[in-house]
Amino acid sequence: MRYTYINREISWIHFNERVLQECADPNVPLLERLRFLGIFSNNLDEFFKVRYAxxxxMVDTENSEETSINSETAKQLLEKITELVIELQAKSLTILQEIQHELQEEQIYIIDELQIPEEHHDFVHNYFDQKVNPNLQTIDLSSISHFPLLQESAAYLAVKLEAYKNKKLKITDKEKVSYVLIEVPDNLDRFLVLPSKDNRQYVILLDDVIRFCMEKIFFMYEFDKISAHMIKVTRDAELDIDDDFEKSFVEKISTSVSNRRISDPVRFVYDKQISIDTLNFLKKKMEIEDTDSVIPGGRYHNRRDYMSFPDLNKPQFQYEKITPLAIPNLNNEGSFFNQIRMRDYLLYTPYQSYGYVIRFLKEAALDSKVxxxxxxxxxxAKNSQVAAALINAANNGKKVTVQIEIQARFDEKANIDYAxxxxxxxxxxxxxVKGLKVHSKICYVTRENDKGEQEVFSLISTGNFNESTARIYTDYTLFTINAKIARELKTVFEFFETPYKMPEFKHLIVSPHYTESSFASLIEKEIENAKAGKPAFIRIKMNSFTxxxxxxxxxxxxxxxxxxxxxxxxxCCLVPGVKGQSENITAISIVDKFLEHPxxxxxxxxxKPKVYISSADWMTRNIENRVEVGVPIYQENIKKEILDTFEIAWRDNVKARVFSDSFDNAYKKLDKPAIRSQFVTYDYYKSKSNLNK
Structure with a gap:
């Protein structure tokens, strides 16, 4: 039998549709639904920058016959992606209208420039004069010979100014048509909250503030009619790193990041209400190709900004904030090193406080024995406490080594600045290592104990050392003094500097050398057990599986x-539930308040279950082209904790969608009492915390 798969790009679109489902879910608080709409839009931007590009x-290099799956050429895949994205974009606009209607029922109005109450006109004009106008970049396309370079993913208003040759009949003089681009400033809040009136709250987008004040911008132009429609270009985000041996690696990455702003466009989104002559003018000037994705959209682009929609002091329309819990028996008052010496500890953020990682690093920075x-x-994080602790350690005379990945996509510049x-x-x-990204999340601290012996304390995590994302990403971090694990972590760091030596590992599962073979061996053992009539099962939680x-x-x-x-x-490229292929495989996806990341x-x-946590998904890039680290869980109480929390997630019947060959993102049937796993997981840790008080 020939196995079947799901194309990874198409599967990704189905994933983003699950995000869109959160926008449409009436059980999700209203303002959170708007923020999910922002996440949906931001995801789509990154998809076009990376995967679509x-x-x-492949098409541009004449490899259009290349295919990933199901005998589909790259060109056919591009067409299918565009078709699905247009469908989802239309659906998202409908959902946005529904949310706006529900907001109006709560006396919250997202208004445009024609709906600004008269008593707020002065407020908006003053805001434009003081904040907006000084930041505007306005380009008259009629007066320049070369079309300007549009910034990647910036939003522009394409303005058409028309003068009438017959004002009575409103007949346009084609000789007096001007086209102008206005770049919507990205250094200002996208949403302006107007003073409330009669218990009504008004919010207007920055785009409409600009539309409202158009006459102030074009006071020197002769025109009888003005129209403004939004456009946006998404560019290829691939880094082309040159081979100039005279440049340092940091210089090469810096140059490549700078060049990203002039890379090829891969998507052109426009307001579907734009006039056909304006659209054709822009497409011709921008040399939009047939293989570019040209997508008619709504009045507003960069809807990713809805992720930062103002809270309006309305907590009832937002998720209730949780208080991160303590790790049982890990006392913040005493030395972490003394406590970790006695046993391992597991942190599961955001249910428990990421402050434990910061505290670990700060103690290491100050401890004279480290x-x-x-x-x-x-x-x-933007103002990283992790970075501050490392700098503090260096200032205190510690020997600090940082392996920093300056090819971390979209964080290259930030990481270069930190470096x-x-x-x-x-x-x-x-x-x-050349050709490999370092995606592992590992740390170790060498400390002298009271006997004068060197001890090594290790952190291995499924998520970044980032206190900001730790508030919204679910991730495990293991604190351990296990000497065997510590020795192998040292081997990983040695590999960074001597990659020509083949490292060996007995405990850690490390890419690019051992992840595939190690997990394949573990799967093979389960196959042997099943054939021998022994209990055999595999349970896996990942971000992506390709x-x-x-x-x-x-x-x-x-x-x-x-x-x-x-x-x-x-x-997920695997198709579950297919007879003769995968009838013993069940797969679900959970999209909810927090981003599932372990x-x-x-x-x-x-x-006798074997349990591992890792930085690696089962994707080719993670297995073959990155340095990733997985660690076995040896301590029984921690192993039980991971088994328990997996089971809680598996029993989710509120936010779990079932993968199937119909690809319909159907919710798991609610045939038992409702289990919303993220809420139940928090209660699980709350009960453990209470038991230790």
């Missing part, structure tokens, strides 16, 4: 009778 490059800190950095700051205080920088080799291995396990449960938040791997092992 990759397929387009001699060395080594850490991998992929994405840091320069680290260098200034004497932190030793390592930039990984490695066909690993998909095939799970198909093989399913056919051998291994029971397989998958929780995949995003892309990578967890559980193997039945004939009644």
């Amino acid at each position: 990759s397929v387009k490059r 001699s060395e800190i080594k850490i991998t950095i992929y994405r840091l 320069n700051t680290f260098k200034e205080v004497g932190i030793r920088l390592v930039f990984g 490695s066909f080799k690993m998909v095939d291995k799970l198909y093989e396990a399913s056919n051998a009778g291994v029971k397989i449960d998958l929780i995949i938040r995003g892309v 990578r967890v791997f559980i193997f039945g092992s004939a009644g």
